[in-house]
Amino acid sequence: MKDSLRWSYALNQWNVRLDVFVRHEDQQRALKTVSACGFDHVELASGTGRWDNISRPEVILLNHGSHSGFLDFLRRAEVHGVSSMFWDPQAPAEEEEGYAFRTTANPDDHDAIVEWSKPFVDFLAGVGAEQLVVRPVGSAWMTPPLGADGIKVIGDVWNRIGELTSAAGLGLALHYDCLGAVHTAGELTALLEATDPATVGLALDTAEFTVGGIDPVAYYREHADRVTHVHLKDTRYADTGEEYRMPGAESTMLKGGAGRRIERWFYELGTEGGLVDVPGFVAALRENEFGGWVVVESDHGGNPAELAMLNSWYLQHELGVPKR
Amino acid sequence: MTASERAIKWSYMDHWRSNGPSGPVDQWHSHKTMSAFLKQIKATGFDAIDTFDFRIWQMYGDYGGPAKYQQVVQDHGLERIVNTFHAADYDLRNYAPHLPETHEFILEDFRVTMGRWSEIQLDNIIVMPATLYYDMEPVTEDKLKYTAECWNKVGEITAGYGVRLTCHHEFFSGIQSEADIDTFYSYTDPRYVSLFVDTAQHCIAGVDPVALYNRHAHRVSGFHFKDTRNVATGDDHRHRPDSEIMAPTTGKWFYEMGTPHGLVDFEAMMTAVRDNGYRGWISVEHDKANKQGGDYSESTAVSRWYAKNVLEEIYR
Known part of the structure; x- marks a missing residue:
């Protein structure tokens, strides 16, 4: 996309299970698809184990020999770089103390989480990416109620990691999601206030905000100075019944196992009945001369x-973003 | 470079499957699925679409006719409908070009067909010029001559509508060998009968599509660019109802351009297109792309990626 905004595409949906997106030719097909849709950068999502050879930094390097080897692999498909990578320290990974279960809400886990972040920081710096995008806290249903200084505790670990990313020339962006223990606009703002604006930013995901009951356009306008990264997608539903508190909300809520039994929450841009004001949000980004990745x-x-193709069409024909 | 400045523009031939709430569907299932199809074609950089004659009923029923359907195509950012493929049944009782007694039926079919399409301007109406191989063999010079006479007359009808009659040689059709193709064109009138080169079909039949194109370049009015990994062997070309589906050796014949182990030399093909001074439309096709786990959306994006990053570097 040739635009004053910088557009990237996330590969997460291709890698839906550990062994389905491993062969390099399958990855090349996905990268070519993204390229044909007009995107020349991608966002990676963290994974674990030997199959996650486009997700786990150490495994990527084992497969491609070096950072430049991986970039060469992307460039074969005319994808010219990595914008960012998503990492959730609450998601157990083999490489993180053998699937140890830790949370940013527990200060005793902070030293380990800081250590776990280092492969991501090193890898992203090595491939010239700009943002480490992180899940700041685990799901609400799994997290004890945050005490008086609970949000400050969470902010502390991200400030420490923000120092690492900053030293490596990277940004650190906290990605709000609709299941997280930091859930309301007030809690999110408190988390931002507990972090250093110089090193820690916000990754604003338009659909996650909307499902979680936060207006992404209004929130962006109020906090544009803290938003350093954007995920753009739509939803048809808001979580009006606090389904995020249900046990196993990843499945009971997001996969329709209980509650209103909604099996699909996230949709392409331009979907019928979409709740996100995508043109309004993108216009707000332009007004603020947003310089991060969308x-x-x-x-x-x-x-x-x-x-990806439907999203590309929407950008080109509804938002007027030139493809080339 | 704008579309009008390019020597080559890309059209997408109407094959599609996707999974909807009611199971596998094609794009003609509903206005919603059609819109999603057209958006995907446009998003990846195609300029237009081709279609089939048998879709005209859905164009009338669902959209109000070809002109109104074409408006829907244009509303999605695509230029127009370029070609239609006349997929006849080739029943020996009434529709066999090598049997002169069936010619009047075929001519009447085209008089009616061209009238139906006359509200929009097509470039080509594409036909398989012979019956199925198993219904035509042995292929004799007389049969080729009768077939050529039929299409000369049909071509005169289509020319009256400003549309070229062009022939597409499936590997299971009666005219698929190099010698028979050459003989057929020697009996047809260049004013009324053109050649439409399908890169994969010729490869499957053991014919080099680049050499064939170079020999007949002055008569070529379009292309299907698609790939294959297999050449037909034994009696692959003799299976009812259709060897594309029923040939015993190969479950999936067609792949998108750029597929690993593809037999079509697309770089040589594009070089020949350039060197012969061809200007106009190239149609991209990968029919039955969904077989054996394939996906139309992805094949379409990958093929357009290949056109942009490999073929347009040679000629555009």
């Missing part, structure tokens, strides 16, 4: 290639 996602939506 990452479009097929996340949890359906056929990733189809959704």
Whole structure:
């Protein structure tokens, strides 16, 4: 996309299970699809184990020999770089003390989480990416109520990691999601206030905000100085019944196992009945001369290639973003 | 470079499957699925679409006719409908070009067909010029001559509508060998009968599509650019109803351009297109792309990626 905004595409939806997106030719097909849709940078999502050879930094390097080897692999498909990478320290990973379960809400886990972040910081710096995008806290249903200084505790670990990313020339962006223990606009703002604006920013995901009951346009306008990264996707639903508090909300809520039994929450841009004011949000980005990456996602939506193509059409024809 | 400045523009031939709430569907399932199809074609950089004659009923029923359907195509940013493929049944009782007694039926079919399409301007109407191989063999010079006479007359009808009659040689059709193709064109009138080169079909039949194109370049009015990994062997070309589906050796014949182990030399093909001074449309096709786990959306994006990053570097 040739635009004053910088557009990237997330690969997360292609890699829906550990062994389905491993062969390099399958990855090349996805990268070519993204390229054909007009995107020349991608966002990676962290994973674990030997199959995650486009997700786990150490495994990527084992497969491609070096940072430049991996970039060469991307460039074969005319994808010219990595904008960012998503990492959730609450998601157990083999490389993180053998699937140790830790949370940013527990100060006793902070030293380990800081240590776990280092492969991501090193890898992203090595491939010339700009943002480490992180899940700041685990799901609400799994997290004890945050005490009086609970949000400050969470902010502390991200400030420490923000120093690492900053030293490596990277940004650190906290990605709000609709299941997280930091849930309301007030809690999110408190988390931002507990972090250093010089090193820690916010990754604003338009659909996650909307599902979680926060207006992404209004929130962006109020906090534009803290938003350093964007995930752009739509939703048809808001979590009006506090389904995020249900046990196993990743499944009970987001996969339709209980509650209103909504099986699909996230949609492509331009979807019928979409709740996100995408033109309004993008206009707000332009008004503020947003300089970060705007990452479009097929996340949890359906056929990733189809959704990438539909998203590309929307950007070109509804938002007037020139493809080349 | 704008579309009008390019020597080559890319059209997408109407094959599609996707999974909807009611199961596998094609793009003609609903206005919503059609819109999603057209958006995907446009998003990846195609300029237009091709279609089939048998879709005209859905154009009338669902959209109000070809002109109104074409408006829907244009509303999605695409230029127009370029070609239509006339997929006839080739029943020996009434529709066999090598049997002169069926010619009047075929001519009447085209008089009616061209009238139906006359509200929009097509470039080509594409036909398989012979019956199925198993219904035409042995292929004799007389049969080729009768077939050529039929299409000369059909071409005169289509020319009256400003549309070229062009022939597409499936590997299972009666005219698929190099010698028979050459003989057929020697009997047809260049004013009325053109050649439409399908890169994969010729490869499957053991014919080099680049050499064939170079020999007949002055008569070529379009292309299907698609790939294959297999050449037909034994009696692959003799299976009812259709060897594309029923040939025993190969479950999936067609792949998108750029597929690993593809037999079509697309770089040589594009070089020949350039060197012969061809200007106009190239149609991209990968029919049955969904077989064996394939996906139309992805194949379409990958093929357009290949056109942009490999073929347009040679000629555009």
